[in-house]
Amino acid sequence: MTPDKQGGWFSRTEKGIVTETKDKKEVKDGLWYKCPKCREIITTEDHEKNLNVCPICGHHERIATKKYFELMFDNNQFTELAANIYSADPLNFTDTQPYKERIVKTMKKTGLKDAMTVAVGEVNGYGLVVAAMNFEFIGGSMGAVVGEKIARAADYSLEHRIPLMIMSKSGGARMMEAAISLMQLAKTSAKLNRLSEAKIPYISFCLDPTTGGTTASYAMLGDVNLAEPGALIGFAGPRVIRDTVGHDLPEGFQRSEFVLEHGFLDMIIERKDIKEKLGQLLKMFAS
C-alpha cells in the first residue's frame, strides 16, 4: 500500500442504459430500459410505473429526489427549506476546469442548486423533515452547502420537534472544497448530537451509492439505519479496495444485504414500501 492508493471518495456505479426508440423499431413513442442486472428490456413507461424498479429481478434504478418526495409525502405536498443556498468556491479551486464554472454548468444541467434538497411534509400523517441528496449534482458530493442544508434541516427539526431523515446518495466529499468538505462530517455530526440531546428521532436512509464521507458520518449514525435493496454502501469505493487487495471483490460486496448481514443496517425497504414502513416507524416513535 502506498498513499497513492488512498482516497476513493468518488465511485462510479453501473447505470441502466436508456436507448433511443429509433434503435428499437417495435415500440413507437417511447424509450426502452435495459436492466443492468438481468438484462431484461422493458419500456421506460412500464419501468417508471414500477417506480423504476425492474419487474423481473427487483433492481432499483437510481431516481431523483423529486420522485422520492412524490412517493413519500402525503398528496405530494411538502415545503422546501433552505432552497437558496449555493456554493461559494471558498478555495478558488481549479482542476481541469474552474470549480465556479463546474457549479454553474451543473446547476444549468440539473436545475438544482447543489447536491442536497431539504423539505418538510407529512408521511401518513406524521411530520418529517427530509434532507435528500442529489447524486446528479457532482456525484452527490458533500461540500459546505450540503453541510449547511443538513444543519438547517436539523434546526427545523429541533424547533418544531419533527423527526429528521437524511437520504444519502453520494460518492463522498466534494474534493473542490477540500478540508472544508471534510469538516462537514463534524459539522453535521454536531447537529445530530443536538437532535439526540432533544430526543428527536433521526433516520438515515442509504440509497445507491452511499460511500466515502457520507458513510463516515450521518449515513451510519441513524437511530435507525435504512437502505434500499442493492444499494452500494461503504467507506472506501470498490475500485480502491480492489486495488488494495489485488483481486476482484465477491458478488454483493458492500451492497445493502451485505451491510445488513454485518450489522450496520436495521432494515432494507423496497421502494414501493417506503411510505408505509416510514409511516410505521414514525408512528412507533410518536406513540
Added chain:
Amino acid sequence: MILLEFEEPIAKLQEQLDKAIEIAEQADVDMSATIEELEHRIREKRREIYANLTPWQRVQVSRHPERPYTLRYMQALTEGDFAELHGDRNVKDDKAMVGGFGTINGETFMLIGQQKGENTKMRTYRNFGMANPEGYRKALRLMKLAEKFNKPIVTLIDTPGAYPGMEAEERGQGEAIARNIYEMLNLKVPVIVVIIGEGASGGALGIGVGDRVLMMENTWYSVISPESCSSILWRSWDFKQQAATALKLTATDMLELKLIDEIIKEPLGGAHTNPREAYDAVKAAILKHHAELKALDPVKRMDIRMDKYIAMGVYNED
C-alpha cells in the same frame, strides 16, 4: 540524514563538510574555520529553501522517513512515564492505532494516535499507519476511559488514511469513523488534536475532533491526498503538485481557512532534523491550550466545541 530532492543544494555542502571533518581528523589539520563556514552556509541554504517550500514539498517533508512518529512523541512528551494500553475489547488490537495514559508535567493525559513503522518490517506491522475499524474503536474506548476518570485527551495524527480493505468494510470502517467523530464532539474532557505528519481525510478526522486542533509547520491535512486528487480530478498521477496547491492543505492555508487553531513551529529543516526541539514545541503548545481549556466548564466547553464545527463552511445564500 536523508535529503529530499529539493534539498539537493544542501547535499553538496554537506559533502564538503563531511570531507573537511575527515581531513581535520585524519591529517590533524585545523579546519575549524572551514567547518564553521560550511555549517553556516548549510544553515543559510536550508533557511532559504524552507522559506519558500511549495505545498507539495511540505507534503514530502511530512512523509520524511526519518520524521518522528507518534510513539516517539508519546515517550518524549511524558519523559517515559507512559503506559500503553491495548485492544478494542471486540476484535483485536490494531497496531496502526496506539494509545495510553501518560503524564505531562505531572498531570495524567490520555494520548492516542496513528502509528507508522520505522523500518520495512515495522511498516507492515503498523499497516503503514492505516487503521482498521478496531483501531478507531480502540481509540474511542480509550477516550471514554479518559472521560470516566476526567483526564484530558491529546490525539496525535499521522496517517495516509483509514485502511481501505475488505475486512475493514465488513467490520464497518465508515461506522467506526462516524461514531468517533460523533462521540468526540460530546466528550466532557478537554480534547487537543495535533497533526504531526499526514492528516488524510476521514482516517485523520476519526480521531481529529477537538477543542483545539494544532498543525505542525510541515504537515498536511485535507480530504484526500494530492496523488489521489490528481488521479481523480485530472485523471492522471502527474498533477500532484497542482493538486497539493489547489487543496490548500498546508498549516498556513488551514489556519487562514479557520479550520485549525494554531501552527506549531518546527526546527529549521523539519522535525526530523532536531526531534527534541519538535517534542518541546508540541509539549509547550499542549500545556498552553490545556491550561485554557481546563478553566472552562465541561458543558460549556462541549458547546463551544460543537459550535466551532457548526460554523465551518463557506457558502452563498440569496
